[in-house]
Amino acid sequence: MKISNILNLNIKKLKVNPKKALFLIIPVTVLITLSIIISSQVQNIKEALSSSVFDTISNQYTLLTVQTEEESFDPTTMFKGESSFEQSKFSSVDIANIESIEGVKSASLQKVIPIQNISTSDLFPEKTVSLKNLSTLDEETASLYTTEDFTYTKDNPIPIILSANSFTYTYEDWSQGNTVIINMANPQAEVPSQNGQRGRATIEKTEAIEYTKDNLVGRTFAISFGGLDSIKSYTTSMDRVTRTITITKLTDEEYNAKIEERKSAITKYWDYDKISTPITYTFVIVGIDESESSTTNYIPESFANVLMNRYISNEINARVVDEIPTNVLNSDFMGITYNGDELSPSGFGGVISQIGGRFEERMGQSGVIPEEGRNVSASDISFSAITIPGLVIDINSDDNSVVGTLDNPNIYSTATKYANGINVVLSSITYRSQVIKALNKAGYAYQDLGDLDVFENLENTLETVSNAFLISFIVLVASIVILTMGKLVSESTREIGIFRAIGMRKKDILTMFISQSILYVFIGYLSGLILGIGLNFLSSTFVSSWFDSFINETVSQTFNVVNTVEENIFTNINWTSILIYSILLFIISLIVSIIPSMSASKISPVEAIKNE
Amino acid sequence: MKNILEVKNLTKKYRDGDIQVTALDNISFKLQEGHDLAILGPSGSGKTTLLQLAGGLDSMTEGDVIINGQSIKKLSDQEISDFRNKTMGFIFQMINLQSFLTAKENILVPMLILGTPKEEAEEKAKELLEQMNMINRANHLPSQLSGGEQQRIAVARALANNPKIIFADEPTGKLDKKNSELIIDILESLSREKGMSVVMITHDENIAKRFSRIIRLENGIAKKDSNLDNK
Ligand SMILES: Nc1ncnc2c1ncn2[C@@H]1O[C@H](COP(=O)(O)OP(=O)(O)O)[C@@H](O)[C@H]1O
Numbered sequence: 089m090k091i092s093n094i095l096n097l098n099i100k101k102l103k104v105n106p107k108k109a110l111f112l113i114i115p116v117t118v119l120i121t122l123s124i125i126i127s128s129q130v131q132n133i134k135e136a137l138s139s140s141v142f143d144t145i146s147n148q149y150t151l152l153t154v155q156t157e158e159e160s161f162d163p164t165t166m167f168k169g170e171s172s173f174e175q176s177k178f179s180s181v182d183i184a185n186i187e188s189i190e191g192v193k194s195a196s197l198q199k200v201i202p203i204q205n206i207s208t209s210d211l212f213p214e215k216t217v218s219l220k221n222l223s224t225l226d227e228e229t230a231s232l233y234t235t236e237d238f239t240y241t242k243d244n245p246i247p248i249i250l251s252a253n254s255f256t257y258t259y260e261d262w263s264q265g266n267t268v269i270i271n272m273a274n275p276q277a278e279v280p281s282q283n284g285q286r287g288r289a290t291i292e293k294t295e296a297i298e299y300t301k302d303n304l305v306g307r308t309f310a311i312s313f314g315g316l317d318s319i320k321s322y323t324t325s326m327d328r329v330t331r332t333i334t335i336t337k338l339t340d341e342e343y344n345a346k347i348e349e350r351k352s353a354i355t356k357y358w359d360y361d362k363i364s365t366p367i368t369y370t371f372v373i374v375g376i377d378e379s380e381s382s383t384t385n386y387i388p389e390s391f392a393n394v395l396m397n398r399y400i401s402n403e404i405n406a407r408v409v410d411e412i413p414t415n416v417l418n419s420d421f422m423g424i425t426y427n428g429d430e431l432s433p434s435g436f437g438g439v440i441s442q443i444g445g446r447f448e449e450r451m452g453q454s455g456v457i458p459e460e461g462r463n464v465s466a467s468d469i470s471f472s473a474i475t476i477p478g479l480v481i482d483i484n485s486d487d488n489s490v491v492g493t494l495d496n497p498n499i500y501s502t503a504t505k506y507a508n509g510i511n512v513v514l515s516s517i518t519y520r521s522q523v524i525k526a527l528n529k530a531g532y533a534y535q536d537l538g539d540l541d542v543f544e545n546l547e548n549t550l551e552t553v554s555n556a557f558l559i560s561f562i563v564l565v566a567s568i569v570i571l572t573m574g575k576l577v578s579e580s581t582r583e584i585g586i587f588r589a590i591g592m593r594k595k596d597i598l599t600m601f602i603s604q605s606i607l608y609v610f611i612g613y614l615s616g617l618i619l620g621i622g623l624n625f626l627s628s629t630f631v632s633s634w635f636d637s638f639i640n641e642t643v644s645q646t647f648n649v650v651n652t653v654e655e656n657i658f659t660n661i662n663w664t665s666i667l668i669y670s671i672l673l674f675i676i677s678l679i680v681s682i683i684p685s686m687s688a689s690k691i692s693p694v695e696a697i698k699n700e
Numbered sequence: 701m702k703n704i705l706e707v708k709n710l711t712k713k714y715r716d717g718d719i720q721v722t723a724l725d726n727i728s729f730k731l732q733e734g735h736d737l738a739i740l741g742p743s744g745s746g747k748t749t750l751l752q753l754a755g756g757l758d759s760m761t762e763g764d765v766i767i768n769g770q771s772i773k774k775l776s777d778q779e780i781s782d783f784r785n786k787t788m789g790f791i792f793q794m795i796n797l798q799s800f801l802t803a804k805e806n807i808l809v810p811m812l813i814l815g816t817p818k819e820e821a822e823e824k825a826k827e828l829l830e831q832m833n834m835i836n837r838a839n840h841l842p843s844q845l846s847g848g849e850q851q852r853i854a855v856a857r858a859l860a861n862n863p864k865i866i867f868a869d870e871p872t873g874k875l876d877k878k879n880s881e882l883i884i885d886i887l888e889s890l891s892r893e894k895g896m897s898v899v900m901i902t903h904d905e906n907i908a909k910r911f912s913r914i915i916r917l918e919n920g921i922a923k924k925d926s927n928l929d930n931k
């Protein structure tokens with residue numbers, strides 16, 4: 089019998105008795121509708137994730153920042169015989185090392201701007217934030233933090249990427265009176281520790297400032313560079329015998345005396361007003377780096393040269409003498425040092441390195457604590473040397489002895505720059521954990537704080553949902569077809585018997601029932617297609633608002649750069665998946681319907697005659 | 701003259717659990733082309749079983765059936781199906797139309813199975829509907845027709861491919877007298893007017909008498925094969 093005639097019979101059967109067909113048509117409609125919505129929305133969510141979060145996150149997470157151990161002057165280390173002044177730094181050797189790691193696209197030094205006092209009072213009301221770590225960043229790496237332009241244009245606000253860890257301010261806490269005694273045997277007992285931070289032997293406290301990223305990005309604000317160090321309003325003295333540190337607040341007279349003392353020391357060589365006035369520039373925030381491990385703020389490379397030129401020129405112009413004697417440089421003032429090759433930030437020149445040396449002498453090779461009774465006052469050290477902003481001290485690279493001042497405002501652009509961090513850009517985010525392992529193996533301590541779990545979890549969930557649905561889809565299609573067609577065949581024994589009695593072959597009956605199931609599946613498929621596309625469209629608003637709340641509640645608190653997603657991304661339809669589901673539907677239906685159809689073809693024509 | 705049907709030592713045993721029922725026991729008879737025959741017997745005597753075996757609808761236990769010179773014992777499904785479609789026509793006691801097809805479509809199906817061109821088939825269906833006086837009910841579903849009308853459509857369907865032999869299994873069993881007469885008239889006239897062989901199964905002596913020959917069945921055994929003179 090011709091297939092067209094068999095199909096015709098099936099269509100007539102469906103028209104006269106559509107109810108039975110609905111048992112197959114409706115489940116298929118539901119499954120196809122669900123498959124369209126689920127596969128499309130899973131894809132849409134993934135796409136929304138990658139465009140809103142992964143785009144920036146994966147960009148960001150292809151960047152690792154390896155930092156040297158930060159060591160600030162901490163009096164407690166003096167008792168332990170550690171050198172407080174030696175700071176590790178990175179060089180091109182490290183770059184070569186890191187670039188040889190597989191998965192590393194490029195590595196670049198974070199060149200520290202050798203300016204000591206960098207601060208702004210513009211960002212937060214009544215709070216001055218100091219930017220302790222200011223480095224340069226090339227445009228390519230900057231694009232990992234911001235979509236904004238990161239080039240310096242004269243007379244325009246200079247783009248800057250701020251580290252959220254810079255948003256802190258420091259104050260003195262004298263709540264315990266004018267004198268604080270800290271027992272070094274158990275320092276934490278005396279100084280209240282904050283947020284689990286180690287209690288320090290100081291009355292200075294640092295607090296994080298709350299901020300809203302959206303309010304900051306795009307803000308224009310001024311940063312001041314240089315100026316004199318603030319004079320501490322207290323003295324610190326240590327007693328080795330009792331192992332205590334005593335912090336005593338200065339009286340107003342004592343404090344003013346110290347300022348005057350410094351002023352008169354400076355005035356011998358510099359115009360006090362000129363040297364003590366910071367230089368300012370206007371910046372625009374183009375990005376906030378919110379990664380936990382980073383403390384570095386970034387400015388464009390080309391601006392660093394301009395800034396340093398002005399910073400050094402300012403010092404040269406402020407001088408009231410032609411030449412500052414070497415012994416004075418050695419004992420009274422600190423500045424940037426230049427050893428003929430490298431520029432180092434202030435604090436490592438003349439007097440400090442000598443004091444450091446003297447300490448080493450006293451402590452001996454074994455690092456034994458100095459003899460009893462010979463106490464050292466840290467405040468004495470800081471007072472004997474004044475940091476002069478913009479002062480470049482030329483030192484002999486062999487013995488670190490002071491040669492004189494270096495009066496070249498352009499020295500920054502040609503010197504090797506001091507680097508305390510390395511930006512490592514990965515070829516792809518997939519290399520991340522591998523590279524981190526290799527970095528640690530090579531001795532560059534890197535703690536992975538990047539919390540990609542949220543996304544990996546969501547991606548895994550989405551993956552699981554689509555896989556689970558795919559499996560359920562296959563199982564359900566197979567069982568629904570086999571069950572409904574089985575039922576249909578068993579209800580059609582008389583019909584089959586009649587067809588057989590009037591000459592239909594077994595083969596025709598087989599074709600008839602297979603095509604019948606395909607016909608019903610096809611109708612269910614078509615209605616599912618229409619319904620699915622329609623409902624997918626309707627569900628887009630729902631999915632979109634769910635996604636927004638997911639982003640707001642989970643993601644934007646952890647991650648900094650989150651692009652907004654257009655709602656219509658959720659109306660997209662995953663045609664590829666639909667094609668796969670369609671093919672699966674028809675192949676499974678075809679294969680599975682063979683089973684009940686075979687049993688249909690075996691029904692004897694005698695069934696047509698049986699009295700019921 | 702050529703035999704259209706030869707039944708040779710036909711035996712059918714049903715196995716119903718442990719019990720074995722011999723529905724037909726060593727039946728033999730012949731029917732010539734263009735002749736008719738009534739099989740008469742009480743209920744349960746094996747009439748339907750005989751029709752099923754002779755019509756190749758069921759398998760035999762022993763013996764042979766030769767239709768139009770061809771033993772149907774070893775035919776493939778395709779061959780026996782084609783045989784049923786082309787050479788035989790069946791009319792059953794239970795009215796057996798396809799419920800989802802109209803009167804005309806029911807008549808068309810055997811022709812579609814045979815592969816008759818559509819127009820020719822339509823023409824033939826119309827002809828048969830007219831013959832059955834059913835032309836104005838052509839597009840009605842069986843559920844919209846009376847029992848007599850349905851059975852007339854069933855007769856038309858059995859005649860659609862001009863079969864050589866018609867098997868009718870108590871076709872009037874569920875009909876009223878008037879409709880029964882009509883159906884019997886049609887079947888009785890087939891051999892006379894169209895040269896078709898007819899095997900009429902009935903338990904009704906009066907109906908059987910209208911056919912040339914009667915085979916009496918009792919408990920699966922042929923008791924008497926009589927040629928009636930009045931026919
Ligand atoms: N499929 C079957 N299974 C078992 N026994 C059957 C079957 N069909 C018929 N029989 C038995 O065979 C005998 C003949 O039945 P049947 O041919 O239907 O008689 P009739 O048509 O003359 O009433 C009966 O005893 C009946 O019970």
Ligand SMILES: [Mg+2]
Pocket residue numbers: 747748749
């Ligand atoms: Mg019977």
